[in-house]
Amino acid sequence: MGLEQHYRRFIPRFAAIAAPLTDLTRGVGPKKRPIIWTADCQTSFDKIKELLTSAPVLQMPAMNKPYRIETDASDYGCGAVLLQPSDNDPNQWSPVAYESKKFSAPERSYPPQERELLGIIHALRTWRCFIDGCAGGYTVYSDHLPLKYVREQDKPTPRLVRWIAELELYAPDIQYKPGKDNNVPDILSRIGSPASLCASHSLEPEYLYSSWIQDGLSRAGEPMDWPMLQAS
Secondary structure, three states, X not given: OHHHHHOHHHOOOHHHHHHHXXXXXXXXXXXXXXXXXXXXXXXXXXXXXXXXXXXXXXXXXXXXXXEEEEEEEOOOEEEEEEXXXXXXXXXXXXXXXXXXXXXXXXXXXXXXXXXXXXXXXXXXXXXXXXXXOOOOOEEEEEOOHHXXXXXXOOXXXXXXXXXXXXXXXXXXXXXXXXXXXXXXXXXXHOOOOOOXXXXXXXOOOOOOOOHHHHHHHHHHOOOOOOOOOOOO
């Protein structure tokens, strides 16, 4: 429920929709009541997934607004979310797209700094079509503080040298964000872990349309692919 709770303010009637799932959490307390997955729980789960991947939760990207990319990496993968100021409240940041990637066996053996940097590189590659030429600029946030200074290392490993060279093509402003405030990328980075119930295959970006994007593009007469949430 962590991801859903984070974006509940964007979902009308969230409490009522999520009630069957919220009730399940009562089974993990001191009383240790059994957790029984009912048809109502499945309906609630499917509805929340639908709402998390459709407007107004995912808003249309705007080239005149700044972007922020929040990333995280775990032992098993990396996750990221692309955000812009909300259309309804400029003080709130709304998600434009989500991304996650399951690490290969060799990638899992990378040291933490390299896994975290790989998460940033993967996000920049995925969303280059958004951030290149964006008038509002963009900032990358990571909960791995040393990444702020990764380009200043005296003796980087050969792999870091290659990635830093690629990083310079984007020249991102990398800022630190404490892990306790970096919930969504953290959740996405754990897809594919033993504790995850998601499919074990790597989640590569797919280009999915929602009906409202299709309508807008058809009127513009210039169709383009917008990276959206990986369908499950």
